[in-house]
Amino acid sequence: MNKDSKIYVAGHRGLVGSAILENLKKKGYSNIITKTHKELDLTKQIDVANFFDREKPEYVILAAAKVGGIVANNTYRAEFIYENMMIQNNVIHQSYLSKVNKLLFLGSTCIYPKNTTQPMKEEYLLTNTLEYTNEPYAIAKIAGIKMCESYNLQYGTNFISVMPTNLYGPNDNFDLEKSHVLPALIRKIYLAKLLSESKEDDVIKDLNLSSIEEAKKYLEKFGVTKDSVEIWGTGKPMREFLWSEDMAEACVFIMENRNFKDTYSESQKEIINTHINIGSGKDISIKDLAENIKDIIGFKGDLVFNTEKPDGTMRKLTDVSKLNNLGWNHKVEINEGIKKLYKWYLNN
Ligand SMILES: NC(=O)C1=CN([C@@H]2O[C@H](COP(=O)(O)OP(=O)(O)OC[C@H]3O[C@@H](n4cnc5c(N)ncnc54)[C@H](OP(=O)(O)O)[C@@H]3O)[C@@H](O)[C@H]2O)C=CC1
Ligand SMILES: C[C@H]1O[C@H](OP(=O)(O)OP(=O)(O)OC[C@H]2O[C@@H](n3cnc4c(=O)[nH]c(N)nc43)[C@H](O)[C@@H]2O)[C@@H](O)[C@@H](O)C1=O
Numbered sequence: 001m002n003k004d005s006k007i008y009v010a011g012h013r014g015l016v017g018s019a020i021l022e023n024l025k026k027k028g029y030s031n032i033i034t035k036t037h038k039e040l041d042l043t044k045q046i047d048v049a050n051f052f053d054r055e056k057p058e059y060v061i062l063a064a065a066k067v068g069g070i071v072a073n074n075t076y077r078a079e080f081i082y083e084n085m086m087i088q089n090n091v092i093h094q095s096y097l098s099k100v101n102k103l104l105f106l107g108s109t110c111i112y113p114k115n116t117t118q119p120m121k122e123e124y125l126l127t128n129t130l131e132y133t134n135e136p137y138a139i140a141k142i143a144g145i146k147m148c149e150s151y152n153l154q155y156g157t158n159f160i161s162v163m164p165t166n167l168y169g170p171n172d173n174f175d176l177e178k179s180h181v182l183p184a185l186i187r188k189i190y191l192a193k194l195l196s197e198s199k200e201d202d203v204i205k206d207l208n209l210s211s212i213e214e215a216k217k218y219l220e221k222f223g224v225t226k227d228s229v230e231i232w233g234t235g236k237p238m239r240e241f242l243w244s245e246d247m248a249e250a251c252v253f254i255m256e257n258r259n260f261k262d263t264y265s266e267s268q269k270e271i272i273n274t275h276i277n278i279g280s281g282k283d284i285s286i287k288d289l290a291e292n293i294k295d296i297i298g299f300k301g302d303l304v305f306n307t308e309k310p311d312g313t314m315r316k317l318t319d320v321s322k323l324n325n326l327g328w329n330h331k332v333e334i335n336e337g338i339k340k341l342y343k344w345y346l347n348n
Contacts, residue, residue, distance in 0.1 A: 001029065001059055001102075001255060008033045008057035010042060010091060011064030016106065016164075018171045019248035020061055027252065033057060037064070043086035052094040060095050060103040061251065062088065066137075070232070070312045072178040073134040084140035092147050096157050103159040104255055105148050107141040107275060109240075109316050110134045111163060119319035122163070122275055131313045149274045152260045160258060162251060165279035165318050168337065169244025170344045176222045181232075181286060182241060185293045186342055188229050191219060193299040195226035228302040229294075232309035235287030240317050242280050243332035243340070250278045253328045279318035280330040289334075296338050 001007065007024060011017035012034040024032055033055055040051055042064050066076075066083040073080055088105065095103045112120045113128035125145070130138050148159035168182040176184060187206075194203045200212040209215045216225075223230020254276065263274045284292075290303050332340070 003028045004031050005029070005058045005101075006031045006033065006056070007059040007061065008055065009061045009063065010035075010087075011062070013171065014063060014067070015167060015169055015172050015244050016247060016251075017061075017063035019169060019244040020063060020251055023245070023248040023252050042090055043083055045086075045090050048090040048094050049097075052098040056098055057095075058101050059255065060091065060100050061255070062091050062103065062105050064091075065106070068173070068178045069180040069184065070133050070310055073137050074132075074310060077136045080134075081136035081140050084137060085143060088140070088144040088147065092144070092151065092159065095159070096151050096155055101158060102255060102259070103148070103157070104251060105144050105159060105161045106251075107145055107161050107163045108138070109163050109165050109277070109279070109318055110138045110313070111141050111145070112316065114313050118315050119281065119317040120277070121319045122277060122322060125275070133310050133312050145275050152274065158260045160254060160260060161275035162254060163275050163277050163318070164247050164250075165240040165242050165277075165316070167242050167244050167247050168341055169247075170341075170348075172244075172341065174345065181239065181289070182293075182338070182341065183345075185229075185231070185290055186297070186338070186345055188222060188224050189290075189293050189297050189299050190342070190345070192224050192226065192229045192301055193297055195219070195224070196299065196301060223304060223306060226301065228304050229290075229299070230304050230306050231286065231290050232306055233286065233311035234307055235285060235290065235303075235305050237286050237311045237313065238283040238315040238317065239286065239289070240279050240281070240283040241289075241334055241337065242278065242330055243337045246280075246330045246332055247278055249331075250323065250328050253326075254323075257326060276322055277318040277320050278323060279320045280333075281318065281320045281324075282334070283315065283317045284334060292335055293338055293342075296335070296342060 012021045114131040116124045145161045151157045172183040173179040174183045174187045
């Protein structure tokens, strides 16, 4: 990519898209196009076709998707498969028709089998059955990888797929029902601390409600009181987390340094995994994560595990050796990242 190349970042207001946009700007890329969901609904084929005809981007980073935590994935199963398939079909196909030089497709580590060997290597894709709670989302993501791969092989395009681990950072989703674990626990534990310190005005302001009675009733649904905070599941699942700005650095690194031909073996006449993992290579149990967040926020109450809620996959740790060998490594460790996100939350 040249500094004046026309780059379309889809999903630029989201957790990942906003970090990628900042990273590109910081590196001097000056010709970036963005559209909000309201301005361009990527599930609409004609609108996406018209947008590509009009704008003719040279590079595309596809960070727009229907995204959510374990309960959102499990509850809105139809929306997760439909919207993700539509968005990626439209953007990938139009990128081919308008001769985009390179496209980056974002998958997720939930594409790997539920009970696979750890850490998970790229080649474990499609070797066994998936985790049930996010199967529709994972199937859409697998279709995206295979679509990029198929277009590369049949049409000679240069479409790359990355599989990031669980991400967190600025512009994260803090909704108590639909978000991922890390922002959810920061917000729940922070609100419990406010309740324990009788800071009722701050609780009302955070929830945008009109009275403390209303706020307490709402928080009870999520197991948040002045004395305790509910943690979903057993606390035993292990998760690997990556700070979104590290993820953005990896994505831009890959856009600058990796091409589809790097995944094709001339001697074997076959592709060797078109996708590449992005992660920190380190994991932590949900219980330890919750304890660390509790310590950082300074909440003195209890953590209560609700085993009626799903655990999901018990472990998903990526093997990042492929990306590390190309020269990229993560920078932000988990406890530093929790502190940074807590600070971001308080300021925003
Ligand atoms: N968060 C995570 O832990 C992980 C995320 N990923 C992947 O990274 C990518 C980005 O995720 P993340 O940043 O977390 O998601 P967010 O929910 O934070 O952001 C999603 C973005 O997509 C846009 N969007 C959603 N639907 C549409 C649509 N129909 N038309 C146009 N724009 C749309 C939203 O636009 P608007 O802001 O205008 O509403 C938003 O900017 C996704 O592909 C996701 O699968 C992978 C692994 C982990
Ligand atoms: C990125 C990834 O994100 C999703 O998968 P997930 O890794 O299971 O994501 P999660 O962050 O929602 O949960 C992680 C763990 O944490 C536990 N947990 C405790 N307490 C809360 C809690 O309060 N909220 C949430 N969300 N989880 C909680 C929860 O029960 C689970 O054991 C995929 O659907 C898919 O979208 C995907 O690819």
